[in-house]
Amino acid sequence: MAKQTIAAALVLLLVAAAAYAAFFVAPTERSMGLIQRIFYLHVSSAWTGLIAFFICFLSNLTYVFSRKPRWDWLGVSSAEVGVTFTTVVLITGPIWAHPVWGIWWTWDARLTSTFVLWLLYVSYLLLRTLIEEPDRRALLSALFGIFAFLDVPLVFGAIRWWRTQHPQPVIMGAQGSGLDPRMRSVLLFCWLAMMALMAFLMRERYQLEAMRGEVELIQREAEGQ
Amino acid sequence: MKNLDSVFAAYLIGWGVFFVYFLTVARRTSVLRADIERLKSSLDRGK
Numbered sequence: 001m002a003k004q005t006i007a008a009a010l011v012l013l014l015v016a017a018a019a020y021a022a023f024f025v026a027p028t029e030r031s032m033g034l035i036q037r038i039f040y041l042h043v044s045s046a047w048t049g050l051i052a053f054f055i056c057f058l059s060n061l062t063y064v065f066s067r068k069p070r071w072d073w074l075g076v077s078s079a080e081v082g083v084t085f086t087t088v089v090l091i092t093g094p095i096w097a098h099p100v101w102g103i104w105w106t107w108d109a110r111l112t113s114t115f116v117l118w119l120l121y122v123s124y125l126l127l128r129t130l131i132e133e134p135d136r137r138a139l140l141s142a143l144f145g146i147f148a149f150l151d152v153p154l155v156f157g158a159i160r161w162w163r164t165q166h167p168q169p170v171i172m173g174a175q176g177s178g179l180d181p182r183m184r185s186v187l188l189f190c191w192l193a194m195m196a197l198m199a200f201l202m203r204e205r206y207q208l209e210a211m212r213g214e215v216e217l218i219q220r221e222a223e224g225q
Numbered sequence: 226m227k228n229l230d231s232v233f234a235a236y237l238i239g240w241g242v243f244f245v246y247f248l249t250v251a252r253r254t255s256v257l258r259a260d261i262e263r264l265k266s267s268l269d270r271g272k
Contacts, residue, residue: 019236035228038235045239084246088239095235099228201247208254215257218264222271 004204011193011200018044018193026186038096044190045088046114048198052082053121053152055202060145063138072138073209074202075145076128079121081201085194086118101165109158110166117155120148134216 022040029036056078063071093111094104105111124145131137159166170179171187179187 015240033227034232037232041236041239081246084242088242091238091242092235095231095238099231197243201243201250204247204250204254208250208257211254211257211261215261215264218261218268222264222268 007200007203011196014193014196018190021186021189026183027180029183032100035096035099038092040187040190042089042092042096043187044194045085045092047191048194049082049085049089050152050155051195052078052085052198052202053117053149056082056121056145057149057152060142060149063142064146067135067139069134069138069213070210072142073206073213075138075142076125077202077205077209079124079145080205081198083118083121083125084201085198086114086121089114090118106165108164108166109162110155110164113151113154113158117148117151120151124148134213 018040022037026037026040028034029039056075059071059075059078062068063075093114097106098104124141127144128137128141131140158164159168171184
């Protein structure tokens with residue numbers, strides 16, 4: 001419990017420092033002004049969400065081959081955390097877009113593929129609630145999770161392969177694209193804070209899933225008696 | 226200070242989503258912990 005409190009305090013401190021950097025250290029962008037500061041939350045959450053889905057994909061793949069429950073637990077934990085981060089992306093994006101584009105939403109390749117990604121992982125979580133038998137639930141959701149991950153390269157490539165309303169990438173983009181060095185440092189720091197938050201949330205969620213596994217085991221024992 | 230309210234709204238909602246998610250995990254964990262205790266004691270009584 002003490003370890004958990006210390007971890008929570010450290011993550012909170014890191015997130016607060018990241019917010020301070022986004023508001024007071026990063027320079028104000030010339031054409032968009034103050035509203036561009038949403039970038040530090042929006043982009044760092046988007047990257048972290050994709051990392052969470054990648055962890056989910058690896059866990060699902062490992063589960064299919066090993067059939068060890070702990071990979072199923074990690075899969076569902078990372079999917080849920082990934083959905084949370086992507087929810088933040090889907091909320092902060094329109095708040096940023098409205099004053100800049102004059103619209104809240106448009107069905108361009110990046111926005112649509114991100115929304116589809118969110119729907120796929122929400123479906124993954126819903127699918128799990130529909131199957132009672134633990135081994136069958138784990139296998140079917142792992143297979144669905146592997147399929148859902150196919151959308152991640154589309155989200156990554158959408159602004160590189162197609163012309164979109166969404167801005168072109170400022171990191172790992174085409175030649176000539178880039179970011180002010182101070183903006184880049186603040187963005188990377190915000191990403192670090194989000195990664196720490198992801199690790200903390202995933203650990204909490206994993207413990208919950210492990211406990212659920214324990215309950216299912218006890219219930220099976222009770223039924224066997 | 227144009228759009229300051231939108232920036233604050235984005236950050237508040239974003240952090241709010243993370244906080245609410247953390248609360249749901251904590252609540253589910255405490256409910257499950259109580260369930261485990263109840264199941265264990267009913268198993269012990271059955272032995």
